[in-house]
Amino acid sequence: MTVQHLEDVVLSLTDRAAAAIQVLTTSSELPPETAGLRIVAADPSLNGNQDQFSAVLATGPDAGDQVVESGPARIFLESTAATVLDGRELDATVDVDGSVKFVVGPGV
Numbered sequence: 001m002t003v004q005h006l007e008d009v010v011l012s013l014t015d016r017a018a019a020a021i022q023v024l025t026t027s028s029e030l031p032p033e034t035a036g037l038r039i040v041a042a043d044p045s046l047n048g049n050q051d052q053f054s055a056v057l058a059t060g061p062d063a064g065d066q067v068v069e070s071g072p073a074r075i076f077l078e079s080t081a082a083t084v085l086d087g088r089e090l091d092a093t094v095d096v097d098g099s100v101k102f103v104v105g106p107g108v
Helices: 015-027 079-084
Strands: 011-013 036-041 053-058 066-070 073-077 088-094 100-106
Touching (some): 011 073
8 A cells, every 4th residue: 555645734733722632632542653533525415515524533544535734643635625625724612512523624
């Protein structure tokens, strides 16, 4: 399997997003040296052509995924998600109960 690390960052991460991903991966039972958050674009025909994504913790990238790293935080973008998220920024908020919400905004 070939892992493509991008020279030109497709998706940037805020410090909060990187910290949230690091906490999620290190608190999981996944291997910390390879684990990351995998983002997949939802089928546009199922969501009224709006950009929607699913995110799950993964042991590593799938074949064809693009890898974005920010410190110890890793994101694996499937190809459609990488295209749609090109030039955007991922942020995160953490609720008082500890749940994490990721938000995609315009890039900087």
